[in-house]
Amino acid sequence: xxxxxxxxxxxxxxxxxxxxxxxxxxxxxxxxxxxxxxxxxxxxxxxxxxxxxxxxxxxxxxxxxxxxxxxxxxxxxxxxxxxxxxxxxxxxxxxxxxxxxxxxxxxxxxxxxxxxxxxxxxxxxxxxxxxxxxxxxxxxxxxxxxxxxxxxxxxxxxxxxxxxxxxxxxxxxxxxxxxxxxxxxxxxxxxxxxxxxxxxxxxxxxxxxxxxxxxxxxxxxxxxxxxxxxxxxxxxxxxxxxxxxxxxxxxxxxxxxxxxxxxxxxxxxxxxxxxxxxxxxxxxxxxxxxxxxxxxxxxxxxxxxxxxxxxxxxxxxxxxxxxxxxxxxxxxxxxxxxxxxxxx
Amino acid sequence: xxxxxxxxxxxxxxxxxxxxxxxxxxxxxxxxxxxxxxxxxxxxxxxxxxxxxxxxxxxxxxxxxxxxxxxxxxxxxxxxxxxxxxxxxxxxxxxxxxxxxxxxxxxxxxxxxxxxxxxxxxxxxxxxxxxxxxxxxxxxxxxxxxxxxxxxxxxxxxxxxxxxxxx
Numbered sequence: 001x002x003x004x005x006x007x008x009x010x011x012x013x014x015x016x017x018x019x020x021x022x023x024x025x026x027x028x029x030x031x032x033x034x035x036x037x038x039x040x041x042x043x044x045x046x047x048x049x050x051x052x053x054x055x056x057x058x059x060x061x062x063x064x065x066x067x068x069x070x071x072x073x074x075x076x077x078x079x080x081x082x083x084x085x086x087x088x089x090x091x092x093x094x095x096x097x098x099x100x101x102x103x104x105x106x107x108x109x110x111x112x113x114x115x116x117x118x119x120x121x122x123x124x125x126x127x128x129x130x131x132x133x134x135x136x137x138x139x140x141x142x143x144x145x146x147x148x149x150x151x152x153x154x155x156x157x158x159x160x161x162x163x164x165x166x167x168x169x170x171x172x173x174x175x176x177x178x179x180x181x182x183x184x185x186x187x188x189x190x191x192x193x194x195x196x197x198x199x200x201x202x203x204x205x206x207x208x209x210x211x212x213x214x215x216x217x218x219x220x221x222x223x224x225x226x227x228x229x230x231x232x233x234x235x236x237x238x239x240x241x242x243x244x245x246x247x248x249x250x251x252x253x254x255x256x257x258x259x260x261x262x263x264x265x266x267x268x269x270x271x272x273x274x275x276x277x278x279x280x281x282x283x284x285x286x287x288x289x290x291x292x293x294x295x296x297x298x299x300x301x302x303x304x305x306x307x308x309x310x311x312x313x314x315x316x317x318x319x320x321x322x323x324x325x326x327x328x329x330x331x332x333x334x335x336x337x338x339x340x341x342x343x344x
Numbered sequence: 345x346x347x348x349x350x351x352x353x354x355x356x357x358x359x360x361x362x363x364x365x366x367x368x369x370x371x372x373x374x375x376x377x378x379x380x381x382x383x384x385x386x387x388x389x390x391x392x393x394x395x396x397x398x399x400x401x402x403x404x405x406x407x408x409x410x411x412x413x414x415x416x417x418x419x420x421x422x423x424x425x426x427x428x429x430x431x432x433x434x435x436x437x438x439x440x441x442x443x444x445x446x447x448x449x450x451x452x453x454x455x456x457x458x459x460x461x462x463x464x465x466x467x468x469x470x471x472x473x474x475x476x477x478x479x480x481x482x483x484x485x486x487x488x489x490x491x492x493x494x495x496x497x498x499x500x501x502x503x504x505x506x507x508x509x510x511x
Binding site for chain 2: 037039041042043045046116138141145150151152153154155156157158159160161162163164166167168170222223224225226227228
């Protein structure tokens with residue numbers, strides 16, 4: 001039986017995937033996060049479990065946000081659910097004691113206590129809207145910094161456990177759907193370009209070798225010697241550039257292979273509409289084709305909002321939480337197929 | 345044309361651990377084999393000189409004969425220099441001061457900079473704010489001079505003077 005605190009999350013999809021915002025068909029979400037530490041405590045990697053509790057209590061008693069839940073209150077399945085929901089990281093979900101989770105504003109704002117750093121706060125918006133996400137995050141960070149003694153030096157900025165976060169402690173990322181670049185086999189060139197310009201790109205659904213669903217996460221790499229606004233602005237501009245390339249690739253695909261493309265899209269839709277067994281992987285990949293169909297105006301009867309909702313609620317832990325317990329993968333595939341048939 | 349998924353990252357054919365980022369076609373007799381290697385293994389095989397941004401150990405030099413290195417232990421969290429190299433993570437905020445001299449090149453490599461110019465802590469000392477303001481103005485001054493905007497440069501110079509004389 002799942003934690004009661006997850007009931008609302010089980011009923012409603014998160015705000016950040018509501019299909020609104022700029023370029024919402026192609027850009028699912030814009031996310032920003034700050035890594036912060038307190039100067040008087042050792043970082044979590046060098047703190048014993050009971051002292052982690054002390055740090056957590058210190059933070060909770062100094063900020064005005066009271067709805068922070070201890071990670072130990074969640075079952076292993078609950079934690080997988082929170083990972084699928086992008087509220088906590090996979091690494092963090094393996095921990096138990098002395099860690100805290102906060103979820104606010106319909107999941108637009110999230111908090112992890114004692115992950116790699118004492119405080120990790122993030123803000124997510126639907127579509128391409130890094131500015132708004134940053135504005136919210138920054139406001140919250142200002143509030144925190146008035147009552148929490150942050151570890152900060154005028155030379156190196158915010159001091160974090162990992163040197164790759166030092167400085168602003170800001171990681172901004174955008175979740176983007178790039179089927180055009182993948183199909184036209186131009187994606188490798190884009191990856192190289194992004195790497196060269198100091199951005200990180202990885203598959204959103206990836207086991208390390210394959211990228212499923214043509215969904216990519218693009219983020220900044222540099223956090224020191226640059227202002228927060230510059231990070232946001234540079235990433236924003238880079239994303240616009242990537243979308244430009246994606247649109248060119250789409251136009252070319254449409255003019256050269258329209259029939260094949262339409263066929264693939266309609267077949268994907270038909271499978272989703274009729275399948276009796278659907279693995280997570282298959283769903284992710286077919287849903288990419290359906291998304292492509294929506295974006296190209298080929299599939300007019302599917303709403304983006306609905307498709308986004310399916311992407312969230314067909315994940316393994318989501319399916320299991322919805323029926324209140326663990327089930328094996330075959331049973332999950334049956335449930336997933338049923339859910340998709342009913343809701344697409 | 346594959347519509348749904350692509351192979352983006354392959355694992356290295358030699359170590360099977362790291363992502364393969366380089367492909368080579370090796371010709372032995374008439375047989376051609378395509379190798380996908382990570383940078384490390386490629387370097388070991390003599391294909392390229394290794395350079396990996398996140399290979400932090402490379403950038404934190406360790407000379408065991410250097411007496412200073414042996415004694416480098418953070419007084420607050422007890423992290424040793426050896427541990428810092430191994431785990432590539434600091435143990436507390438004091439570590440930054442303890443290992444300062446050793447880690448500056450690391451930041452230069454990772455971020456291309458060793459000076460924070462972003463947000464300041466709300467309650468940070470006025471002195472910090474002053475230093476930061478001056479630093480930011482100097483950066484703007486450089487830009488202005490480079491773009492030959494001399495009028496703007498003069499204004500910025502005045503600002504710097506104003507801040508430098510502020511107590």
